[in-house]
Amino acid sequence: MFDIQAIRADFPILKEKVNAKPLVYFDNGATSQKPKVVLDAIQQYYTEINANIHRGVHTLSQLATDAYEESRFKIQKHINAKHAHEVLFTSGTTFGINLVANGFAQLLQPGDEIIVSELEHHSNIVPWQFACQRSGAVLKVIPLKENGELNMEVYQQLLTNKTKLVAVNHISNALGVINPIEFIIEKAHQIGAAVFIDGAQATPHLKPDVQALDCDFYAFSGHKICGPTGTGILYGKEAWLNALPPYQGGGEMIKEVTFEETTFAELPHKFEAGTPNIAGGIVLGVAIDYLNQVGFDAIAAYEKELLDYATEQLLQIPGLRIYGNTEHKASVVSFNIDGIHPYDIGAIVDKMGVAVRTGHHCAQPIMRYFNIPGTVRASFMFYNTKEEIDVLVQAVKKAQTMLL
Template identity: 80%
Template sequence: MLDIQKIRADFPILSEKVNGKPLVYFDNGATSQKPQVVIDAIATYYQEINANIHRGVHTLSQLATDAYEISRVKIQHHINAKFSHEVLFTSGTTHGINLVANGFASILKPGDEILVSALEHHSNIVPWQMLCEKTGAILKVIPINEEGELIMETFDALLSEKTKVVTVNHISNALGIINPIKYMIEKAHAVGAAVLIDGAQAVPHLKPDVQDLDCDFYAFSGHKMCGPTGTGILYGKEEWLNKLPPYQGGGEMIKEVTFEKTTYADLPHKFEAGTPNIAGGIVLGTAVDYLNHIGFHNIQKQEEKLLEHATKRLLEIDGLKIYGTGKNKASVVSFNIDGIHPYDVGSIIDKLGIAVRTGHHCAQPIMNFFCIPGTIRASFSFYNTIEEIDTMVEAVKKAKTMLS
């Protein structure tokens, strides 16, 4: 059992007050809060070893380089990648997806097909639309049902020898639905398609095993898993990363440059042009260490309790509807109250110190499917409590009374 109060003491912001009320932070799907060990690690880098990496023979450069590459290896082990050079540092999930989509521009031809799901965040839709415009490929959509689950029968039917890429999120950011990605990867590979998994919403809650999943690419962000903003990882199988051209040109990603010809560096540097977010990359390793110290089994048990309690309590409110009611869910509850705009509810409960997300959550196709403008999304982390959920429920009740 986790000592939640001890864990909460690791997060300075959780003792803050907002509008004179104790902060109840339920916007973890947008970004998680940071433990003191992560905050301290950022300062330590700049105070003690700040230098550019991979390029200097001086001591500080070597220390910074070592710390950066140690972090890469930590993340390799965390996701069970076969090689450390299959782990690319990015600025976040969006960067990783765009890197892959850009690379496929040299591979796809007119008439090839890309499958995306109706559950995707815009960052896993728009890059593929841009790719289709560039190559003449065709974008096809895996639909969802009223519970917010992907319709697997339609997915199976959409797959063909024309399918070259399947891209789907591990967990829906808007609904919390956990997708059957292992099944989808196996089926996609059977027709020769590559598979990219958007893991942004998954990595705060579980440890993805990329070799067990057998995905070709897995992208995620550091800031959703207690790490710094502006950090992320793209895992890619070595064979695929060798096939794709560089995403950006510049320093670090080259082996030799002349005006006649440039040759590219080996993995992973081929995809890491320019000076990276060095502090962020190093401290992402610190965040991974912290989460592993807590233990993902413990994290999952705590978040299951929070989800169960929140679902039960919210459904006590007349006229409240939850969207995303499938069996397999992460700790996200997305809901509306009949006749009340989600923004109005979010604004009122913010005055009571409660942070939730309102709107379409960068997932407008989901909202269009349900014929709604958006939802109120409460997304929980392991440092949240049952008492905080009860506080939110009472605040939502108050908002409903005021707005009815």
């Protein structure tokens, strides 16, 4: 049974009030809330085993190292990576994308091609632009269709023997559209290109199986899956991680340093320079344990109920348009009301305790495609309720009355 009240009790912040109203938190696409088990684990690390890792023979260092590496094993199992050393700790999805883009910039030749999509977050566009500028490669773009899907016919036409990498998101942060990444990966591999998947918006809602997907890279952020900020994971196939040069130099990532030459450590340490976010890495494993305890099948089924209910209720508001009308979609509703700027709606519903995101959501090409300044985005997690959606709908109706 999916006990929503028991789940909500795990999240202390959901008892808070905003502007004297009960908090309705629908900005989960930006960051998720944290269960008490995660909050307790942060305090436990700093009060019981705080020490640097991989470097000390003393007891606390060993305890911290064991806990950190145990978290790596948990994440390996969670995403079904073949090897634990294919799991790199990062500060988030953006760091993972930049790590790979920096490496590819040194492998690409002038005239090589990278493909991204019109559906990407800026973080999965700009690093590849940098890589192209540095290498002389060419950036190509999979276009959008009116319903928010990517045009797969054009994608196949873009693939050539010059294509070296395809970088797309698993789920759109702005629209909630779930991309056909299995198809994208298969077609890219047929012409010998690598595939990078931005999983930041997918991992809160599903368990990615990187071996089944056969992707070459998969990145996600801890703070979107009930973990702490400043944490993330980059999965990379062993062969690719060995082929890429290090992203940063410093302690931990070296094997031997002389003034004449430096050699690098084996994976994963080759890409983990310096003292990491130790507490964050450990607690990320705790967050993943919590989500698996709730169960991703149960999460997916419940969040689909929320999405369907919110879509039905919001569409009853005259003049309201939802962007991203596809069959395969995560629990995100991105909308506008005719004649009203999205920022104004967001500001008014906030006065009623409802937290939504407004603007371009770091996805300006999408907004340019629809010729709009931005949207109101309500993004749901498994701890939200239909009653909260009712509050959102009434708040939007009130905003409409006030602004028109």
